[in-house]
Amino acid sequence: MIRNILIPFFIFISATTLLAQRTNSSPYSYFGIGDKFSNATVEQSSMGGIGVAFSNYGFLNFTNPAAYADIRFATYSFGLLNNDLTVKSATTSQSSTSTSLSYIALGIPIGSKAGFSVGMQPVSSIGYSLSTSIFDANDRLMQLSIFEGNGGVNRLYGSFGIKINKNLSLGIEGDFNFGNIENGISDLRADVFLSTKYNEVSRVTGGSLKLGVQYHKELENKLVISTGATVKLANSLTVTGDDYLYSLTFSPTGNEIPRDTISSNKISGSFNLPIKTNFGVGIGKFDNWYAGIEYESQDALTTNGLLTGGTNSAYNYGKSSRLSLGGFFIPKINSISSYWDRVTYRAGLRYEKTGLSVDGSGLNTNFTPIDDFGISFGLGLPLKRLSTINMGFEFGKRGTLENDLIEENYFNFRVSLSLTDMNWFIKRKID
Secondary structure, three states: OHHHHHHHHHHHHHHHHHHHOOOOOOHHHHOOOOEEOOOOOHHHHOOOOOOOOOOOOOOOOOOOHHHHHHOOOEEEEEEEEEEEEEEEOOOOEEEEEEEEEEEEEEEEEEOOOEEEEEEEEEEEEEEEEEEEEEEOOOOOEEEEEEEEEEEEEEEEEEEEEEEOOOOEEEEEEEEEEEEEEEEEEEEEEOOOOOEEEEEEEEEEEEEEEEEEEEEEEEOHHHEEEEEEEEEEOOEEEEEEEEEEEEEEEEOOOOOEEEEEEEEEEEEEEEEEEOOEEEEEEEEEEOOOEEEEEEEEEEOOOEEEOOOOOOOOOOEEEOOEEEEEEEEEEOOOOOOOOOOOOOOEEEEEEEEEEEEEEEOOOOOOOOOEEEEEEEEEEEEEEEOHHHOEEEEEEEEEEEEOOHHHOOEEEEEEEEEEEEEEEOOOOOOOOOO
């Protein structure tokens, strides 16, 4: 039992360090609380992100807490994400790579009709560095503005699911969000000795509550049809901190040398997130195959006390939605002659309206929606005692080159290790 406690403890400590070092290179991470991470396991992400109607006795499910009613073994799981990103404008292109921890989680059964899970995940990440230049008629640089940001938001969660009867399960999940965000704008002008910088340093905190339900019905020929739905209640993320406007110079190596503080103010506001709903349906055969589709939607987020997405801003928020479809296939889960017959093969599609609209013209009159489309597939490689190594691959595109905006083409490689302990509650005997 001591070993069972120590393993997730040390993984949690390592996860805290990795989350603190998380990086991002997307220009779209400038907006709001940053570039949002997928709230899905590697297995789910490999199937287009589906999961609201699906449950399994040995895998975690970050989409619907009702799924933990079917967990039968103590399961540790942690995932990693490697993102290869190519950012294109109408005239230039730039590539980058970043690696981050996707999640660290533990699921435990409670008897034969309930289960719970605890863990930590990134919610969003900020990591951009952009610049704009102004030249005179003789092509001489007159002004350079540098936009930089870093930080992000994480969450600690706890989920519980219970069977009401043979077919119906209910679940509840609560989480606490926390993180630090820093955004800065440096302004350098020709023939001016001192530059200026506006810097915001803020802390984000808040909690949320999600309710879930799943219904499974066995049909003829061992087919099982499943439906599921979740409702994440409206919640707010509180933002507090300070902003500074100060003068500075730069050393020959490019390091900042602060001089005088021009002004400083307190930051106090909130991001208000409306109700988010998710509904899905699927059909399949137990430990053989599954195919499902789901739809998630949320009204536009709003802000209080923050200069974000207002009527005079270069961006705003609208209703967001996601449509996903996918599934898996296992040729023969108990095959003795062929290892590859025991492998899980996954695939899926995802189309998402992020809710973010940006005006690239600078006139605040021509807002273009930023949409996201991805194609994914993956493998679940079985180890001993139901443990698995899961690999996922996703190709996608976000944004557009229209209206002077930026298009991102990305390749995500995800990997997770799911360790199943079948002896968690077995009392050892001493002869």
